Amino acid sequence: MSLGRFILKRALQGVFVIWGVVTVVFLLRFVTPGDPITFIAPLDASPALRQRIAAELGLNKPLYVQYFDYLAELVRGDMGYSYISGTEASARIFARLPATVELAVVATLVAVALSIPLGVVSATRRHEPADYAATTFSLAGISTPNFWLGIMLVLVLSVQFDLFPTSRRALGFVDALGYLAQGNPNGLIVWAKYITLPAITLGTYFTALITRLTRSGMLDELGKSYVRATRAKGLPESLVRYKHALRNTLIPVITVLGLQLGSLIGGAVITEAVFAWPGLGTLVINSINARDWPLIQGCLIVIGTSFVVVNIAVDALYAYVNPRVVYD
Amino acid sequence: MTDEILRVRGLSTRFFTEEGQVNAVEDVSFDVRNGEIYGIVGESGSGKSVTALSLIDLVDSPGRITAGEVWYRNADLAGEFRETRPEAVDGEFVDVRRLPEGVRRSLRGPAFSTVFQDPMSSLNPSLTVGEQIAEAVEVQRRARANPRRTRSRTQGYGLSNLIVDSVLPSRSYVSEESSERAVELLEQVGIPDPAERAEEYPHQFSGGMLQRAMIAQALAGEPDVLVADEPTTALDVTIQAQILTLLRDLQEREGMSVVMITHDLGVIARMCDRVGVMYAGEIVESGTLADVFENPVHPYTRGLLGSIPDLEDPAPRLQPIEGNVPSLLDSEMGDRCYFADRCPMAMEDCLTRIPEFAVSAGEPQGGVGSDLDGVDDAAGGGNGGAERGDDGTEHRARCVLAEREYDPERALPDGYFDPESAGPPRSADPERRREPEVNADD
Numbered sequence: 001m002s003l004g005r006f007i008l009k010r011a012l013q014g015v016f017v018i019w020g021v022v023t024v025v026f027l028l029r030f031v032t033p034g035d036p037i038t039f040i041a042p043l044d045a046s047p048a049l050r051q052r053i054a055a056e057l058g059l060n061k062p063l064y065v066q067y068f069d070y071l072a073e074l075v076r077g078d079m080g081y082s083y084i085s086g087t088e089a090s091a092r093i094f095a096r097l098p099a100t101v102e103l104a105v106v107a108t109l110v111a112v113a114l115s116i117p118l119g120v121v122s123a124t125r126r127h128e129p130a131d132y133a134a135t136t137f138s139l140a141g142i143s144t145p146n147f148w149l150g151i152m153l154v155l156v157l158s159v160q161f162d163l164f165p166t167s168r169r170a171l172g173f174v175d176a177l178g179y180l181a182q183g184n185p186n187g188l189i190v191w192a193k194y195i196t197l198p199a200i201t202l203g204t205y206f207t208a209l210i211t212r213l214t215r216s217g218m219l220d221e222l223g224k225s226y227v228r229a230t231r232a233k234g235l236p237e238s239l240v241r242y243k244h245a246l247r248n249t250l251i252p253v254i255t256v257l258g259l260q261l262g263s264l265i266g267g268a269v270i271t272e273a274v275f276a277w278p279g280l281g282t283l284v285i286n287s288i289n290a291r292d293w294p295l296i297q298g299c300l301i302v303i304g305t306s307f308v309v310v311n312i313a314v315d316a317l318y319a320y321v322n323p324r325v326v327y328d
Numbered sequence: 329m330t331d332e333i334l335r336v337r338g339l340s341t342r343f344f345t346e347e348g349q350v351n352a353v354e355d356v357s358f359d360v361r362n363g364e365i366y367g368i369v370g371e372s373g374s375g376k377s378v379t380a381l382s383l384i385d386l387v388d389s390p391g392r393i394t395a396g397e398v399w400y401r402n403a404d405l406a407g408e409f410r411e412t413r414p415e416a417v418d419g420e421f422v423d424v425r426r427l428p429e430g431v432r433r434s435l436r437g438p439a440f441s442t443v444f445q446d447p448m449s450s451l452n453p454s455l456t457v458g459e460q461i462a463e464a465v466e467v468q469r470r471a472r473a474n475p476r477r478t479r480s481r482t483q484g485y486g487l488s489n490l491i492v493d494s495v496l497p498s499r500s501y502v503s504e505e506s507s508e509r510a511v512e513l514l515e516q517v518g519i520p521d522p523a524e525r526a527e528e529y530p531h532q533f534s535g536g537m538l539q540r541a542m543i544a545q546a547l548a549g550e551p552d553v554l555v556a557d558e559p560t561t562a563l564d565v566t567i568q569a570q571i572l573t574l575l576r577d578l579q580e581r582e583g584m585s586v587v588m589i590t591h592d593l594g595v596i597a598r599m600c601d602r603v604g605v606m607y608a609g610e611i612v613e614s615g616t617l618a619d620v621f622e623n624p625v626h627p628y629t630r631g632l633l634g635s636i637p638d639l640e641d642p643a644p645r646l647q648p649i650e651g652n653v654p655s656l657l658d659s660e661m662g663d664r665c666y667f668a669d670r671c672p673m674a675m676e677d678c679l680t681r682i683p684e685f686a687v688s689a690g691e692p693q694g695g696v697g698s699d700l701d702g703v704d705d706a707a708g709g710g711n712g713g714a715e716r717g718d719d720g721t722e723h724r725a726r727c728v729l730a731e732r733e734y735d736p737e738r739a740l741p742d743g744y745f746d747p748e749s750a751g752p753p754r755s756a757d758p759e760r761r762r763e764p765e766v767n768a769d770d
Contacts, residue, residue, distance in 0.1 A: 228386055229450040233464040233545060234437035234471075236483035238490050239501060244452050251454070323454055323529045 080294030119214020141208025258314025367600030437549025458526025
């Protein structure tokens, strides 16, 4: 089976997974306390008014009718109307989504760019100072809670040395590119300044994790007999290490990378809170506090879908790197 | 008769483990002649594979070659280093161990090539077989084009080249030319549809086909010496015969020398011209195939030969060698013959360190004869001596029996090494011997 068909097949499976997510998210509303009408209606609303709101939201219909209505609306891209904020839920979510995706992608890229070389150096210079530095860093990175790290970074780098802004996001990457197109690189610089600390905060754990994984994987691969055979045929050490050993090390690394990237999209809540980053994480928290059901459901579905999409991409990449995977 | 390609002298390899120092290879010396197959035979854990790795200088940490010389005949290298490193040059020979690291590495492929035991784990699972063979060709192609760069630390191919080559789709380490040569090599080793098979990954190959591919890879550098480390152990019997035939044919066609390392005496008998028997890291007996097989001196060799079933004359019971290979931990190796506690003919003399003796021609040997179809009478007499004269190979054994006959009067009492009996030397404590030894044979 070709890679194209493999991806198509996984995409079809992904549709079913997303459908499952939607169903669970829909049912969630009926198993959690808090009546949405209470939050929408004024405190002194009459029963008649409450009835009317319920009818308008379709809450008086049987469950299965509500379910199919919801599905039909979702397929049309309608996630419902958020009474509490007074906007379409989808509009709010998609306004927030770029900030989260940017943060997750930048954090991941930085993490990958740092951790894989670090892991490789650590493995190839085992028991040398570079290795001790790398393992110490990864131990610290794994054990540091990121809310603390974020606050410390702000205190030192922003407040004390005034190198970076303390919080918020001035403009998006697309806006920055727009400035650049007009010949003004300052947009990009500002964008980079704002995203640096949140990206470090979010990416540190990840960097540490991948460093460890790369180090142990690389040590494992370098000890295998094919590496010895590769050396025996006279190949340069660069090829032995990077073309042979590293390639096989990356197979498990890619798996973890995919899972982590997926979770970064939904799980940047704490980092976003520390830096008042206007992403999905803060939106989820706020909407849960406000019992803003269309928004909660919308966010969860978007996060779930991202997870599925990232995983399909990772599976495809995995199959590309590892020829032993049979596409089926 | 001194057309040796390789002279190994006093090679010792030690592993420095947490349990202590392991003497995996101890003072091993042998010669490999041009175009011959030299066999090294021994049980698992006798140090034969470490010997192979020591030859190609690929002993991994915590192992280290601690002593010895590997003289390799190469007039060009000898000329090149005669001035700068006189200690590493002797006539046409160079001591590989004393050459600079880069030169040593550049000898892998054109001088020494290796076929490893398990083809499944000796090829990278995520690259095609063709590409891996082509790499081996490409190394030598680049070396010919630019020998100086090849000897540098990065062999003229550092990280930056690698990154550029892997990012740009138009570039690759392996040239078109080398890929074509890889297909040719696959054809040479008898792989059908070599062009298609070259595109496949190791897991799509059977074990026998994969070992053929490994041999093709080893041939890529047109080596002078092919080290075959248990090349057939991981294969089933019918495939073993095919691979051995292939190796023999290739060896004759290419005129290369082969060091055949195996535990299988059948393989040795079939393939080798001369043979060394290893036990506990030492070569305990060596000589021509006829001398060693038909007129064995060391009781260990006799024991090995006694454990082969004979189809012509199926004895009711094989004679296994009792016990196991001793621990090679330095602290547990006593100052005596390492085989004494398993030896049916151990004498008091064996408790002091056993020197190496050359067996003089025609000397009658003690009681136990070889079980190899009764030829020992013919070889034991003047016939064997005449063969040695022709060949120039001394028949040597590291055993007192090479010097004197077995004397039952001076034999150690039965159970001398058992813990219950009185007075075993401390180093021969069998409790310790039963400990799993560090597997240096892997």
